[in-house]
Amino acid sequence: MMTHFPNQSQPIALVTGATNQIGNFLLPRLQAAGFSVIAISRRAQSSSPNMVWQSLDLLTNVDPLNFLKIPAPPAKWVLFHLAPLPLLPSLLTRLVDRVELTRVIAFSSTSRFTKINSTDAKEQAIALALQTAEEAMITTCQTHQLIWTLFRPTLIYGCGKDKNVTFIAQFIRRFGFFPLLGNGHGLRQPVHADDLANACVQAYFSPPTSNQAYNLSGGETLTYRQMVAAIFQQLGKSPRIVTIPLPWFKIFLHSVAWLPSFKHLSTTMLTRMNQDLCFDHTLASQDFGYQPRNFVDNRHHMEEL
16 A cells, blocks of 8 residues: 655656666656656565555556555656556556546567567567557557557667676676577667666657657667677677577577576577667657667676676
8 A cells, every 4th residue: 555645746657567677767767857656566666755666466456556545636647658568458448547647658669570470479479469559559548538659669778687688798707608690690779778768758748759659779780799799898808709500509499498597598589690670760869859879888787787
């Protein structure tokens, strides 16, 4: 139960999935921008002035505002949905009857496009679920006359919670080298989680973002091999990149599949090392000044992993 409620003179930001890597940067940015914040996650943290943490599982909870135990205050609410997008449509239908919700800013992923033709059935299902959730979110917002903005980021990194850059850094630390399938010439655009958090605040204060979807990529395009080499350098190590044939890679995956840190790997993921996964963020730059940082200078991030 809430012990206190945020300052009712300020707009209220309801942040779902608040403990993920974007939320790590978004919460202080929202406070600095003048919001009172209700942060929702399955594991709550300590509350602070103008920010209340609530433990809530959106998969099982029927009423996302049942924890209030008091009528919602007469303030404008903005939902920043960082939790999985398929949870959003049903959440919206419950929220609109309880609070004066005026705006929704949510995250999908460019995986909606890159995995739809995957040979892996699980990846196809992920892409289809994202596509379906996007369409349902937009329809629900239109029905209830809510302003919406949808972000589709590329490969996210920033505070050690991702399964891409962080995995590569941890592998290098553990084994001293990194294996590539083929030349690793597929293009990547890693995007820092703080740049995505900043995009949320920028979009809220930018009218052109109303009812728009944006692909958000990083500030630098580099090959998978170049990305791995940059991670070596950011760790203070000389790059040791080994090219391994696919049959050997399959043997390697089979031998390490029991380790938790390797469970997410698949043959399909490995073959994408040589596929381009690039998206243009020009529209975001034009509409709300999106200017993501380059990947090459992230030594501070690597030191925190």
